[in-house]
Amino acid sequence: MMERGPILQAMAELKLYGMKAAYDELVTHAVKRQYLPQQVIGELLQAEIHEKQARSIRYQMTIARMPRAQDVEDFQFADTPVNETLVRDLARGEFLDLKRNVVLVGGTGTGKTHLATAIGRSCIRTGRRGRFFNVVDLVNRLEADSRAAR
Known part of the structure; x- marks a missing residue:
């Protein structure tokens, strides 16, 4: 099994920030629940998708120039x-x-x-x-x- 450091470094180089942020918690959870490798990959991909969506929303909120955050x-x-x-x-x-x-x-x-x-x-x-x-x-x-x- 590959060491944690190079995996996180590769994620950072590939700008997979969602995967990197979720990695430790997800792997710990996956080991406890005995996930299959494709389940771990699927969860990591979902984490990345959610991070990209959140980053896009933050960017759009910035360029929208709303006078204040109100809902x-x-x-x-x-x-x-x-x-x-x-x-x-x-x-x-x-x-x-x-x-x-x-x-x-x-x-x-x-x-x-x-x-x-x-x-x-x-x-x-x-x-x-x-x-x-x-x-x-x-x-x-x-x-x-x-x-x-x-």
Whole structure:
């Protein structure tokens, strides 16, 4: 059997960070449960898949430039006119498949930024991409693109 050090080094060189992080615990568990080699490999591959998905979500969250980390569960729907069912439907991201837009309108302090951020974060977690703009930044960007004929 190959020593632990070279295996972990090879995983690092191949950038298999999920496998490397799960290796010790998984091998210990596999020995106790008498896993077949293909079961161990399958578990290591699953660990790598989960790590890559998590890394992709973290990256997408960064480039989305959300103003803060807020989720639908954090929003207090009680005593607001906000339609909770609609917000939860939007958070599933189906409107994106239909190529629809969402515009949140309301006065200061009504939760527009919170809900936009929460919906965006939820969509990103399902593998979609997004980008947060406030109105001023969006208009400036559109004007700049228009001047540049894009």
